[in-house]
């Protein structure tokens with residue numbers, strides 16, 4: 001993965017109270033609603049972490065939320081879990097990611113995903129997990145993540161995963 005270069009003027013930082021979350025429109029109401037209503041509260045409760053990108057330090061034009069979860073070994077392909085314990089396995093979860101319509105199709109989604117995966121990789125050095133998982137909310141969102149190497153869990157076409165070995169290769173592979 002190449003080092004992330006943000007478009008000129010954009011700054012990524014942890015979501016804070018001063019960020020304007022209400023004007024954000026990604027085209028998916030669930031993605032907008034999470035940012036508006038839940039993201040900051042969940043961060044304050046240590047349930048998830050959200051990073052927001054702004055041009056002016058206030059109005060959010062993109063964001064992602066990551067956290068930790070557990071995944072049942074039976075939901076992952078046999079080849080992947082063969083040597084793992086047969087119970088719940090630790091996983092990072094990419095809960096949400098969105099780009100404001102005014103910024104879509106300019107490479108911001110790819111950069112935000114890259115940044116989320118870098119954060120996951122850094123976290124995995126301290127709190128190991130077997131995969132990054134996510135639930136795609138639409139066919140378009142599933143296609144976006146498939147484009148970047150996420151695979152479907154068997155029998156769960158909208159539940160996607162990226163093995164940590166692949167995450168490491170992506171992040172450290174340059």
Ligand SMILES: CC(C)(COP(=O)(O)OP(=O)(O)OC[C@H]1O[C@@H](n2cnc3c(N)ncnc32)[C@H](O)[C@@H]1OP(=O)(O)O)[C@@H](O)C(=O)NCCC(=O)NCCS
Pocket residue numbers: 026027028031095096097098099100103104105106107108109110111136137138139140141142143144147
């Ligand atoms: C999905 C989303 C984040 C993409 O953001 P974006 O800034 O428009 O995407 P980018 O410009 O960075 O695109 C990067 C690459 O992904 C591809 N891509 C973007 N959207 C895609 C889609 N729906 N399906 C397949 N590929 C897609 C682009 O073609 C591009 O590939 P290329 O570099 O090989 O040409 C954005 O459309 C969005 O916020 N959608 C609504 C919210 C949502 O669905 N979020 C995801 C689930 S929480």
